[in-house]
Amino acid sequence: VDRDLVERAKSGDREAFAILARTRSDRLFGIAHRILRDIGRSEDAVQQTLVIAWRELPRLRDPDRFEAWICRLLVNACYLEARRARQWSANVRLLPTEGPAAPDATLSIADRDQLERGFRRLPPDQRAILVLRHYLGLEPAEIAETLGIPLGTARSRLHYAHRAMRAALEAVERSVAVGGGSRR
Amino acid sequence: MTTQRDLERALDAFFAEGADEMADRVIDDALRIIDHTHQRSVLGVPWRSRTMNPLARLAAATAAIVIVAGAALYVLSPGSQSVGGPQVTPSPTPSASPLVYKWMGLLAPGTYATSLSWDPSLVFTFTLGEGWESRDINVRQGGHVSVAFYPIENIATEPCSRTLGDPPQTTDDVVRAIEMVATIDAPARSTRIGDRDASYLEFTIDPPEACSAMAFGLIKLPAQTCTPGICNGLGGDWYGLEFGAVTHHHGLSVMDVGRRLVAIDAVWTEDATAEERAALQAVVDSVHLGTPLATPPPSPGG
Numbered sequence: 001v002d003r004d005l006v007e008r009a010k011s012g013d014r015e016a017f018a019i020l021a022r023t024r025s026d027r028l029f030g031i032a033h034r035i036l037r038d039i040g041r042s043e044d045a046v047q048q049t050l051v052i053a054w055r056e057l058p059r060l061r062d063p064d065r066f067e068a069w070i071c072r073l074l075v076n077a078c079y080l081e082a083r084r085a086r087q088w089s090a091n092v093r094l095l096p097t098e099g100p101a102a103p104d105a106t107l108s109i110a111d112r113d114q115l116e117r118g119f120r121r122l123p124p125d126q127r128a129i130l131v132l133r134h135y136l137g138l139e140p141a142e143i144a145e146t147l148g149i150p151l152g153t154a155r156s157r158l159h160y161a162h163r164a165m166r167a168a169l170e171a172v173e174r175s176v177a178v179g180g181g182s183r184r
Numbered sequence: 185m186t187t188q189r190d191l192e193r194a195l196d197a198f199f200a201e202g203a204d205e206m207a208d209r210v211i212d213d214a215l216r217i218i219d220h221t222h223q224r225s226v227l228g229v230p231w232r233s234r235t236m237n238p239l240a241r242l243a244a245a246t247a248a249i250v251i252v253a254g255a256a257l258y259v260l261s262p263g264s265q266s267v268g269g270p271q272v273t274p275s276p277t278p279s280a281s282p283l284v285y286k287w288m289g290l291l292a293p294g295t296y297a298t299s300l301s302w303d304p305s306l307v308f309t310f311t312l313g314e315g316w317e318s319r320d321i322n323v324r325q326g327g328h329v330s331v332a333f334y335p336i337e338n339i340a341t342e343p344c345s346r347t348l349g350d351p352p353q354t355t356d357d358v359v360r361a362i363e364m365v366a367t368i369d370a371p372a373r374s375t376r377i378g379d380r381d382a383s384y385l386e387f388t389i390d391p392p393e394a395c396s397a398m399a400f401g402l403i404k405l406p407a408q409t410c411t412p413g414i415c416n417g418l419g420g421d422w423y424g425l426e427f428g429a430v431t432h433h434h435g436l437s438v439m440d441v442g443r444r445l446v447a448i449d450a451v452w453t454e455d456a457t458a459e460e461r462a463a464l465q466a467v468v469d470s471v472h473l474g475t476p477l478a479t480p481p482p483s484p485g486g
Contacts (some may be wrong), residue, residue, distance in 0.1 A: 012223055018215050029206035034199055040319065042203070043210045050214040051221060058223050115198045116396050134192070135199040162191060169186045169194060 006063035009054075017057070020066075021050050028074050034131045035078045037120065045077040052077070068146045075128045075147060082124040111169060118168025126161035133158060282309065291316050291323065295470075300333055302406075306446065308333045309378075311470035313463055321423075322449075328456035329464040331471075332449040334423060336438070338404040340365070344395035346422065348404060355383040355438040358445055362387060362436065365402065375437060377448055378472025382437040389425050389432070397426055403447075423449075430454055441473055 008016035025046060032042035032049075053070050060069050119127060132138045132146060144154035186194075285291070285298035293316075297309040300321050310333075316325045322332035339361035341349040352358045359372040362385065370386035392400065401422035426432045435450040450468050452461055 014215075014218065017218065018211075021211055021215065025206045025211050026204055029210075030202065030204045033203045039203060043206065046206060047210055047214045047217075050211070051217050054218045055221055055224055111194060112198065112201075113393070113396065115194065119198075130195065131199060134195040162188075162195075165195060166186050166191050169191065 003063045006057075006060070006066045010057050010060065010063070017054055021053075024067075024070065025050075028070070031071065031074060031131055031135065032078055032081075034135050035075070035124065035127045036081055037116075041081045042078075045074060045081045048077045048080070049074040071132075071146050072148055075132075078128065079124045082127075114168045114171055115165060118165050122161055122164055126157050126164070129154065129157045130161045130165070286318055291318050302333075302335060306335065306441075306444070307473065309470075309472050310467055312467060316467075322451075323467070325463060326460055328453045329460045330451040331464065331467050332423070332447070332451065333471075334403075334447055334449070335406050336403055336445040336447050337406045337421075340402055340404065343400045343402045344392055346401040346404075352445060355440055355445060358438045358447075359383050359385055362402075365389075366434075369433065370435075377437050377439055377468075380439045380441065380473060382439045382448075384435065384437045386433060386435050388434065397424065400425060426451075435468070437468070439473070446473065 002020070005016045005020050009020055028046045028049060029042055032045040033039065036042050036045065049070065052073050056073075060066065119130070122130070128147070129143060132143045133140075138146065140154045140158060141151055143158070144151040147154065149157075281295075282297035283292060283294045285296045285300075291312055293313050295309065295311045297307055299306050300308065302321075310323075310331070312323060313325075316323045319330075321334050322330050324330035336352065336358055338348045338351045339358060340346050341361070341364065343365055349361065352361055356372075362368075363372075366387035367390055368385060368387050370384075372383050372385040375382050375384040389400070389402070391397075402425055403423035405421045405423055407421060425434070431454040433452050433454070435452075437448045437450075439446050439448075448468060448471055450464050452464055456464075
């Protein structure tokens with residue numbers, strides 16, 4: 001964390017905050033997009049996060065905690081967006097120019113599809129915890145600290161989220177076994 | 185049986201995929217809002233605290249009661265026009281001169297003339313009622329209806345792999361290509377958009393087995409020529425379509441505009457109300473391609 005930038009932004013320096021925002025935005029967007037699975041809503045969540053972060057920054061006591069703090073704001077913004085998403089929206093989107101990512105050697109299309117379906121069925125708090133664990137690589141204690149929840153709660157949510165995702169993967173295995181096909 | 189290690193590895197790979205770059209305009213918009221936003225006083229409750237003291241809780245509850253009571257009095261007062269949820273204005277009133285199109289925000293009712301993120305020779309003029317917001321290449325209202333404006337470069341023959349066929353030359357070519365990959369709800373017919381002839385068809389996309397909506401690229405768009413900061417970093421030369429739990433209907437009008445094929449795509453979800461559909465249709469009915477006509481000279485070598 002650039003402690004000086006955070007201190008300056010805390011005391012009302014908009015330029016310092018702009019630098020903080022620009023240097024964190026891609027990471028925040030990456031997290032939001034993995035939780036929400038929608039570019040427009042992820043952009044909205046990041047935008048809300050930045051505005052709230054600016055407004056609330058004077059209340060952040062320890063500038064070294066800025067990263068965890070803004071991540072918590074983002075996750076909360078994602079929860080709000082996810083609730084809105086239940087209404088669904090007439091979305092169109094511009095897709096990334098480079099086209100679909102090259103398939104990862106460790107995931108078949110069927111696995112990816114089932115994981116996607118399984119993930120979309122999870123409640124937002126379990127989605128967030130999986131993203132913090134597997135996208136950011138945080139340990140349960142760090143997740144608990146970031147989200148401001150007890151360690152036991154973090155472990156429990158992670159357990160249930162893993163269980164749901166395991167069931168999604170095993171559904172693919174069962175269908176392959178029934179269909180007699182071969183799996184990678 | 186999936187071991188914990190297999191699961192962890194699969195999830196690591198799953199989350200490694202996805203968008204990692206945000207468009208600059210999103211931050212620019214946030215910073216513009218921040219320019220007019222005051223920071224909170226440090227005298228308030230610090231971030232670390234998760235509980236409110238009883239006095240603060242009592243004050244908040246009192247304030248909430250006052251606000252709710254005030255809102256109820258306002259809503260129930262005889263002169264109020266805000267009863268019954270969000271207002272929908274199916275027949276927007278055009279304003280005398282076009283309003284300035286703002287990016288990624290709520291748009292005031294009125295008439296807009298904009299190239300969106302396309303080159304300036306393509307000018308879309310349309311009239312919006314209450315509650316419409318701007319996006320990159322579309323406007324949307326209330327979450328259930330949207331109108332997108334874009335030139336078409338090509339149509340994918342296999343959208344999951346984004347395999348392209350021969351570029352369409354006519355509106356009929358576009359219609360035929362869409363018919364090959366979409367479920368047609370209303371066959372193509374002739375219509376008018378502003379003072380131009382157009383082909384109109386309605387379709388939906390059945391979720392394919394081979395890919396998610398994020399990978400599904402149906403329509404190839406030309407390169408955007410955005411104002412700096414508008415679509416930088418977005419990439420975006422494919423038009424993605426939603427499908428899945430809620431059906432998205434497309435009413436696509438395709439026009440031959442000079443040397444370009446241009447689409448007006450009216451999108452509505454299956455749960456859109458009749459009023460929302462009417463508001464959507466009103467926008468489509470108001471569209472015309474203004475001058476200068478989109479007939480750019482051929483570029484060198486093309």
